[in-house]
Each structure stands twice: as C-alpha cells, then as structure tokens.
Amino acid sequence: MSDSLGQAREILRDVTPLRVDCGQICGGACCRSLPGERTGMLLFPGEEAYYQGKPGYELLETATGPLVVCAGSCDRGERPLSCRLFPLLPVLRAEGVKVAMDARARAVCPLAAQGVRGLSDAFVEAVRQAGQALMEDETQQAFLRRLTEEQDELRALQRRFG
Numbered sequence: 541m542s543d544s545l546g547q548a549r550e551i552l553r554d555v556t557p558l559r560v561d562c563g564q565i566c567g568g569a570c571c572r573s574l575p576g577e578r579t580g581m582l583l584f585p586g587e588e589a590y591y592q593g594k595p596g597y598e599l600l601e602t603a604t605g606p607l608v609v610c611a612g613s614c615d616r617g618e619r620p621l622s623c624r625l626f627p628l629l630p631v632l633r634a635e636g637v638k639v640a641m642d643a644r645a646r647a648v649c650p651l652a653a654q655g656v657r658g659l660s661d662a663f664v665e666a667v668r669q670a671g672q673a674l675m676e677d678e679t680q681q682a683f684l685r686r687l688t689e690e691q692d693e694l695r696a697l698q699r700r701f702g
Contacts, residue, residue: 542586544677545621548670552624553617555666557651557659569648570626572612580607581622585679591620621670627652628664630671631688632681637671639664643694 556562563571573579580600583591588606591597598609608620627645630637645652656664674680 542677542680544673544675544680545584545586547673547676548584548680549621549624551666551670551673552621555660555663557627557663559660562651566648566650568612569650570623570645571610573609578609580609581620581626582606583608584621584674585683587620594618625667625670628656628659628667629687629691630667630674630684631691632671632675632684633688637668637675637684639667639671640691643691643698646698 558565563569578600580598582604583599583606588599588608591599591608596611596614600607600609625642627642627649628639629642631640632638639656641652641656651658671684674684
C-alpha cells in the first residue's frame, strides 16, 4: 500500500460524517447489499492487497476496478478508503482538492440530501486532507482524476434527467 494511501486511510480512521453513528439513521444502508445483489466499495489503487485472503472480505474484479464486499459489518479500522470517505469524495478542481457529496450517495444515504454543509466540519476537513495526501502519489492522483470525471458525468446526467 502506498504511503499516501496509508496516510489518507489514517486521516479518516476515527472521524465520521456526524457526531453520532450515522448508521443508526438509515440502518447501515451503505454497509449492506440489497437481497440478490453483491455490491461493494471501489478500492483505491494498491488497496486490494490489504484485503487479499482476509476473512470476511471478498474481492471482485469489475470494469471500474476492484471492489471489496463485506458481510455488512467490520472493524472500523479495517474499512476501505471509500467507506471512510462516504458519503463524500475529494474531487480535483483547478484551484486544488475540493470536497463534494458523492453523486452515488443519493441512492443510499439520507445524509446526501443535507449536502456537505450538513456534515461534521471535522469530517469534511479530513476528507480534504485525505485528498491532499493522495495527490502526493501519481497513481492515486490519476485515480482521483478519474473519479472526478465520473462524478462530473453523473452530475450532468442527474441535471439532465432529474
């Protein structure tokens, strides 16, 4: 695992979107698949090595990259970076790393309707700092660029089709 990825994971280790367990609001919707589905979280480059052969986790290869699927609960210290960031995402803009609500969160997270301002300031700042740490590594930076492009495309579709 790259130093920047490890640093980003550590920055987000103990900080959460709200001062309380937000999973109590939605029943942990982001941590479980719907019946008949196998959904997971997209892993950042190099992160799959952490979950290879680890009990309670399954790796899936997809067109967008490796996903990790869990049983719906885990040790918070073992969560992938995508889980630690959720429902936010660091995005790259001309002025640097910004924090945005993940466009995919709207489907599962009631916090998404509140927007970034509805979340803990400490969490928002930690997501920004994690994005800054990821920018130190070319591979992670390229991955963030790809995620930013995907987010921009999703937002354009959401605006177009409501």
